[in-house]
Amino acid sequence: NAGVTQTPKFQVLKTGQSMTLQCAQDMNHNSMYWYRQDPGMGLRLIYYSASEGTTDKGEVPNGYNVSRLNKREFSLRLESAAPSQTSVYFCASSRKENTEAFFGQGTRLTVV
């Protein structure tokens, strides 16, 4: 049972490059989330998808786009990476809006 799987685990980008962070869950969950974690800032919500076909902005959506490709997959895209986007990114999912959330192991992104 893989749970929530994120790829890649580590990535180094140059300023201005683009990339997509992938997230997939195998628990048949409806809701999926993207967070970033920075020292002293806790986890901040970037985007949220309550169900397939829907997305909603979180606390820090600027500079990011998301795609809920299907029920399993929720990707996060950085169109033009900036050093301020250096962070650890976490994906999470839950069966419904009011049930337990499960997290992936994170993607450590460095933008130079």
Next chain:
Amino acid sequence: KQEVTQIPAALSVPEGENLVLNCSFTDSAIYNLQWFRQDPGKGLTSLLLIQSSQREQTSGRLNASLDKSSGRSTLYIAASQPGDSATYLCAVRNQGGKLIFGQGTELSVKP
């Protein structure tokens, strides 16, 4: 806007001590509150989930309480062990479905 605060930011205790971690939130209109553990460089592990209609949940040496009207939750850890050393995060689920986190409490249990 929902804001979640955790106090203290860091805590160091000797092994065997009972301890309490605090979490407060500003908007009481929540679905639930969830406590997580995070080890350095790792993802988040769910510890306990308390629904808005519940007062407390227990799992082993952990007990979490929720007072929705006052916007507070506590995580009680009994007989702490060095293996309990980690960062503990609380998160509230708004009625819009978004999960909002506090900044965490970094716990160190000394042998």
